[in-house]
Amino acid sequence: MKANVHVMLKDGVLDPQGEAIRHALGSMGHTGVNGVRQGKVIALDLADGTSEDQIRAMCEGLLANTVIESYRIEVL
Amino acid sequence: MRAAVIVFPGSNCDRDMAVALRAAGADVTMVWHKDAEIGNVDLVAVPGGFSFGDYLRCGAIAAQSPVCGALRRHVDRGGYALGVCNGFQVLTETGLLPGALMRNAGLKFVCRSVALTVATADSAFTRGYAAGESIALPVAHHDGAYTADDATLAHLRDTDLIAFTYGSNFNGSRADIAGVLSENRRVLGMMPHPERAVDAATGSTAGVALFQGLVRQLADA
Numbered sequence: 001m002k003a004n005v006h007v008m009l010k011d012g013v014l015d016p017q018g019e020a021i022r023h024a025l026g027s028m029g030h031t032g033v034n035g036v037r038q039g040k041v042i043a044l045d046l047a048d049g050t051s052e053d054q055i056r057a058m059c060e061g062l063l064a065n066t067v068i069e070s071y072r073i074e075v076l
Numbered sequence: 077m078r079a080a081v082i083v084f085p086g087s088n089c090d091r092d093m094a095v096a097l098r099a100a101g102a103d104v105t106m107v108w109h110k111d112a113e114i115g116n117v118d119l120v121a122v123p124g125g126f127s128f129g130d131y132l133r134c135g136a137i138a139a140q141s142p143v144c145g146a147l148r149r150h151v152d153r154g155g156y157a158l159g160v161c162n163g164f165q166v167l168t169e170t171g172l173l174p175g176a177l178m179r180n181a182g183l184k185f186v187c188r189s190v191a192l193t194v195a196t197a198d199s200a201f202t203r204g205y206a207a208g209e210s211i212a213l214p215v216a217h218h219d220g221a222y223t224a225d226d227a228t229l230a231h232l233r234d235t236d237l238i239a240f241t242y243g244s245n246f247n248g249s250r251a252d253i254a255g256v257l258s259e260n261r262r263v264l265g266m267m268p269h270p271e272r273a274v275d276a277a278t279g280s281t282a283g284v285a286l287f288q289g290l291v292r293q294l295a296d297a
Contacts, residue, residue: 013178014223016178016179016180016183016248061140062132062136063132065136067175067223067225068178068223
């Protein structure tokens with residue numbers, strides 16, 4: 001089985017890289033980009049039957065820093 | 077006073093840390109990240125560098141290494157720990173210190189000497205300085221913007237756990253924070269490098285008081 005973990009900075013945590021991307025899009029002439037948040041996707045190739053609880057433990061323990069990041073598990 | 081310096085793949089301030097501790101009178105051993113035991117020491121130092129290539133997040137992989145289990149046990153039994161730069165990132169990733177270090181607000185790696193204020197002299201690490209004293213130490217980091225939620229920041233302020241603040245906030249740290257202490261004041265994490273300021277030949281001796289104060293207090297203990 002495969003699962004994707006989407007890791008994003010929590011709302012309210014300043015994202016200077018997202019801000020830099022927003023500025024760059026503006027300078028390319030793309031108007032109306034009101035905000036950009038940058039995150040990452042971690043693609044997991046897992047043994048069949050891996051529980052969502054186990055994936056959540058991976059997220060809490062390593063994949064996301066829950067002080068500043070939120071995560072979303074997408075089982076494919 | 078006995079100290080151990082952890083070495084991760086990618087550590088690059090480990091030997092400077094050992095030199096600084098030895099110069100202050102400590103008996104120093106180096107501990108490899110795969111070692112599950114640190115031994116009986118007074119202080120564990122987590123050095124700067126780019127442990128595990130800063131993969132995933134700075135310090136995140138290092139925080140899962142066997143030696144960090146030993147570090148956690150050392151701290152749990154009241155041992156002292158000092159994390160500098162990447163070492164500070166490791167200490168936040170292990171949860172031994174509150175908050176997190178994020179990409180600098182200006183998105184640039186900053187490598188220069190910066191002005192700091194010693195925010196508290198009430199710790200083994202800062203007892204060699206006066207509270208409110210201004211010092212200059214080198215910084216060299218890309219991910220040094222200290223971040224914590226409002227409640228954590230208020231708690232740090234209220235309980236005098238902010239050790240150092242920046243004179244000029246160049247990296248976007250909340251509350252200008254350059255270094256914080258643990259609840260029991262025995263763990264310090266800081267982005268500036270005191271171990272790079274212990275010899276006049278390399279430009280500054282502003283870090284000497286930190287190591288001497290620490291060695292003196294732990295030698296007395």
